[in-house]
Amino acid sequence: MDEGLRSELQKQGIFVTTLEELYNWGRRNSMWPLSFGLACCAIEMIATSMARWDLARFGAEVFRPSPRQADLMIVAGTVTKKMAPQVVRLYNQMPEPKYVIAMGACAISGGPFKQGYNVLKGIDRYIPVDVHIPGCPPRPEALLHAILTLQEKIAAESLDGPRRPRALRAEAPSEFPVPEYGEHDLVPPKNTAIWQPPKLVR
Amino acid sequence: METLEQIVARARAAVPDAQLEIVPNDSPSGQRSLLVDPSHALALARWLREDPALRLDYCSNVTGVDWPEVERVEKVRVKKLVEGVEKEVEETRKVRSGGYLEAVYHLYSMERRHGPVILRMRTENRSDRVQLPSLTPVWRSAEFQEREIYDLFGIVFEGHPDLRRILMWDGFKDHPMRKDYVEPDDYEWEPTPHDAVLEKAQKHTLRQPAQG
Numbered sequence: 349m350d351e352g353l354r355s356e357l358q359k360q361g362i363f364v365t366t367l368e369e370l371y372n373w374g375r376r377n378s379m380w381p382l383s384f385g386l387a388c389c390a391i392e393m394i395a396t397s398m399a400r401w402d403l404a405r406f407g408a409e410v411f412r413p414s415p416r417q418a419d420l421m422i423v424a425g426t427v428t429k430k431m432a433p434q435v436v437r438l439y440n441q442m443p444e445p446k447y448v449i450a451m452g453a454c455a456i457s458g459g460p461f462k463q464g465y466n467v468l469k470g471i472d473r474y475i476p477v478d479v480h481i482p483g484c485p486p487r488p489e490a491l492l493h494a495i496l497t498l499q500e501k502i503a504a505e506s507l508d509g510p511r512r513p514r515a516l517r518a519e520a521p522s523e524f525p526v527p528e529y530g531e532h533d534l535v536p537p538k539n540t541a542i543w544q545p546p547k548l549v550r
Numbered sequence: 551m552e553t554l555e556q557i558v559a560r561a562r563a564a565v566p567d568a569q570l571e572i573v574p575n576d577s578p579s580g581q582r583s584l585l586v587d588p589s590h591a592l593a594l595a596r597w598l599r600e601d602p603a604l605r606l607d608y609c610s611n612v613t614g615v616d617w618p619e620v621e622r623v624e625k626v627r628v629k630k631l632v633e634g635v636e637k638e639v640e641e642t643r644k645v646r647s648g649g650y651l652e653a654v655y656h657l658y659s660m661e662r663r664h665g666p667v668i669l670r671m672r673t674e675n676r677s678d679r680v681q682l683p684s685l686t687p688v689w690r691s692a693e694f695q696e697r698e699i700y701d702l703f704g705i706v707f708e709g710h711p712d713l714r715r716i717l718m719w720d721g722f723k724d725h726p727m728r729k730d731y732v733e734p735d736d737y738e739w740e741p742t743p744h745d746a747v748l749e750k751a752q753k754h755t756l757r758q759p760a761q762g
Contacts, residue, residue: 430719463747465726465733478683529719534736545739 364526368507374500375419376407379495382418382438389452389485396488406495415441420498422491423477426454426461427468429534433526439475444515447502449478449494452530455486457500462485473538475524476514494509551664552603554582564597565590573670583654583668584721585635588682591671591711597690598657606657609689612696614703618676618729649675649686650706653682655692673705676728684710702727 349364357364385393397403397411412418415438427435439448449469452457461467471477478501478547479494486494505513524542527534552560560571568590586594598606623647630639648733651673658665670715673680684707686693696707697716704725707713715722724731737754740747 419711430717461699463750465724465731469738475617488699537734537736538738544662548739548741 349542369503371507372503375381375467376415376499378410379406379408379420379447379498380410380412380418381408381420381422382415382442383413384438386427386435386456387423387432387452389455392485392488393422393451396491399490401492403492403495406492406499412428415439415444415484418442419446419543421446421448421475422451423448423455424451426459426486427471428466428530429468430466430525430529432468432471432474433528436474436524436526437472439480440526444522445513446515446522447478447498448475448490449479449481451481451499452486452490453482456480468534470525475545476542551662551667553582554667557604557667558584560601561594561597562583564601565593568594570594581608581668582664583670585670585672588671588673591669592683592685592688595655595685597668598669599688604626604664604667605659605661605674606665608658608660609655609691610658610666610684611654611656612685612692612699613654614699614705614727615652615654616676616703616728617648617650617652619646619753621646651676651680651703653696653699653707655685657689681706681708683708684713686710701725704728 349366354364357428381493385391385412397399399408403409408420415421419442421439421442423435439446448471451458454461454467455471456477458464458469462469472480479497481490481494483490502513505511515522522538525536527536527539529535554572554654558572561570564760569587571585573585575581575583598604612748624643624645626641626643628637628641629636632638653671655669656665657667657669671682673682682705684692686696686707687709693711694716696710697701697712697714699705700707700710701715701717702725714720718726726733735754735757737747737750740751743751
């Protein structure tokens, strides 16, 4: 709909919207995160939800203890190789549409533990991540910024056409294979369907 | 607290046949430790805890050390008869050391407020004879730390109530804190690899040249 016409109508007291906008407005302002934390980033996540930063202003304060009721997974902290299958399984149990924020250096790349024997080099090896927040740990403001970024991303989604979200595409997977414990490493060490190392151009 | 020599002298009387040795420490802390043979370790640990003068009732830390077998070349000055005249001659000798795993216990006394006394045990080798007696029956706080040593170094603590891996999963085969641990070839990419990471990157590209 034409923006100018809409604002003219609004001045006359007529509010016009589209079903798509209404749908996205409802979804982006009531994201329910899954309540789980893996390391020190979780403390910042908890601080974000408390009175001083007040995540409730953005409609994301209802931390759900069950993946069946959650829309948003905040991977807050170091993902060890022993924990990774459980994180992927929790993600698989969440209903669509679902989103993932990788919070902190460890969740996005392994952080200071990257070359260690028991730390995953980033959760995006196994599940698709929507927003990455750098920091060790990120400040609560950074998490709020990530939530706002995700809200913009949801607002830009459409119900049809190429911009529709993964949840509305029949061919897109909503579950991802859970890695298994191998004798020396996780099997497979990464899901190559969703993550490939970047090509270096020198 | 008594000196380590005094403790050793009294321990020899209390636990006969125990082979005790004081391990020197050249570092600035100078904390010497007490090496005990595994077969008498449990009796000695009980004595250290029960002895009224020591009362080491608190085991604050248990850790493992891996000593791979190394061969050093040492130069020694030896007096020798050379053509009928006694002379000092330098000789090189090969010295072998290591080839065992070690468990180290740091003991304190809450009651007497002293410590630490550091207790060490060594396994016979690093491959098949890696059993040591568990001291968990004496100090309960050693339970999880002995599990961690079992997980990361592969020392098998006999008499431990629940010896399972604690950090890695059950199907894991390696012991990551050993010096000869070979990590899986999990190099992915690095914007500016250098030093150890560069070495890892080169090894990886040698192994899988197609993927880069």
